[in-house]
Amino acid sequence: MAAVVVNGYRFVFPYLDTIKNCVKGPWVGKTIGDVLGGIVLPLFPKSSLQEAFEGGRVLVNGSPVQHHHLLSLNQSFEFLLHRHESKVYVGEGERTLELLCVNKHHIVINKPSSVPVHPVGRYKKNTVVGILRDEYPELFQDGKDVKFFHR
Numbered sequence: 764m765a766a767v768v769v770n771g772y773r774f775v776f777p778y779l780d781t782i783k784n785c786v787k788g789p790w791v792g793k794t795i796g797d798v799l800g801g802i803v804l805p806l807f808p809k810s811s812l813q814e815a816f817e818g819g820r821v822l823v824n825g826s827p828v829q830h831h832h833l834l835s836l837n838q839s840f841e842f843l844l845h846r847h848e849s850k851v852y853v854g855e856g857e858r859t860l861e862l863l864c865v866n867k868h869h870i871v872i873n874k875p876s877s878v879p880v881h882p883v884g885r886y887k888k889n890t891v892v893g894i895l896r897d898e899y900p901e902l903f904q905d906g907k908d909v910k911f912f913h914r
Contacts, residue, residue: 765888765897772850773859775888780846786838795823795840796830807844815842851889852877859894870902870909880911
């Protein structure tokens, strides 16, 4: 399990994650350092971003680059980062999400209000999608395509 619940809060252990993106028109001619540091990850510490460049964890078209690399169309970039997610309140219980109904077409859950539905911002695994994948992997077996809707 990639997470633990302590006093009602779900903590995800730090993990490695990859951010992938294709170069967009407004980014052409800008440096990868400016795009990552100012647009894609504006709150990411500049010192950690510099360490990523020095460690070869920033790639353009599969090759390591330095922060001054100029971007052009038809390029893609990847950034391997060590992610720390914020905790979410899930209450006490054996499972984080309560499955109310599971059938061929629907999964109905009762989720705590502090848990985002899908990955957003600083949350990827501490979301309904991430928690369902972690706690109920059978829902995603055999190529099942799970789509989410909520009120």
